Amino acid sequence: AQTVTQSQPEMSVQEAETVTLSCTYDTSESNYYLFWYKQPPSRQMILVIRQEAYKQQNATENRFSVNFQKAAKSFSLKISDSQLGDTAMYFCAFRRTQGGSEKLVFGKGTKLTVNP
Amino acid sequence: DSGVTQTPKHLITATGQRVTLRCSPRSGDLSVYWYQQSLDQGLQFLIHYYNGEERAKGNILERFSAQQFPDLHSELNLSSLELGDSALYFCASSPGAITGELFFGEGSRLTVL
Numbered sequence: 001a002q003t004v005t006q007s008q009p010e011m012s013v014q015e016a017e018t019v020t021l022s023c024t025y026d027t028s029e030s031n032y033y034l035f036w037y038k039q040p041p042s043r044q045m046i047l048v049i050r051q052e053a054y055k056q057q058n059a060t061e062n063r064f065s066v067n068f069q070k071a072a073k074s075f076s077l078k079i080s081d082s083q084l085g086d087t088a089m090y091f092c093a094f095r096r097t098q099g100g101s102e103k104l105v106f107g108k109g110t111k112l113t114v115n116p
Numbered sequence: 117d118s119g120v121t122q123t124p125k126h127l128i129t130a131t132g133q134r135v136t137l138r139c140s141p142r143s144g145d146l147s148v149y150w151y152q153q154s155l156d157q158g159l160q161f162l163i164h165y166y167n168g169e170e171r172a173k174g175n176i177l178e179r180f181s182a183q184q185f186p187d188l189h190s191e192l193n194l195s196s197l198e199l200g201d202s203a204l205y206f207c208a209s210s211p212g213a214i215t216g217e218l219f220f221g222e223g224s225r226l227t228v229l
Contacts, residue, residue: 035217044118045206045220091159101172103149104218106159 006107021077023092033095034075040088082114122221134195137224141209148190154203197228
């Protein structure tokens with residue numbers, strides 16, 4: 001069974017600093033997608049970044065980047081120059097495809113607080 | 117704004133009652149997914165519909181049912197409600213059945229008293 005583990009329930013960082021959120025996953029598939037979603041207090045689930053497993057290059061979206069280690073099944077999110085608006089729950093997710101359907105399997109989340 | 121609309125945003129009801137949550141996917145999206153988010157279980161996949169047909173079921177209770185209509189909107193019906201059904205219910209949509217990225221609505225907060 002595919003599982004996603006986020007080992008840090010809570011983290012905090014000072015504004016303008018860099019923080020890294022950890023995620024590990026377990027799968028027997030060779031090609032798959034990984035995602036980081038952000039859920040601010042407004043509770044909207046917002047896609048932060050995605051990574052395709054067949055791509056060796058780590059994905060980057062402005063201040064957000066990932067460190068994808070396929071052999072280690074690790075997918076960490078780095079937030080540079082943290083801003084107050086980055087305060088949110090962050091969920092790592094793995095896309096599982098089965099029988100003509102797909103679903104996202106989510107980790108339990110990491111609550112990130114950016115302090116002024 | 118993801119383009120996915122969910123109603124109602126908040127709902128308070130009593131145990132034993134039945135409620136219906138509604139979702140309108142993004143324009144052009146054929147797939148609708150339902151997720152339940154509770155404090156102890158995190159985000160759990162409930163069910164996936166593609167162009168009106170059920171494609172996959174997750175941890176959906178027998179008291180719960182869903183359908184996707186010809187205009188592609190979807191409804192999640194929750195019956196014989198229990199206290200433990202209190203949660204945030206998300207709908208998400210995507211263009212196809214296997215596309216990778218899901219676009220989430222703002223969720224419907226259900227409180228069962």
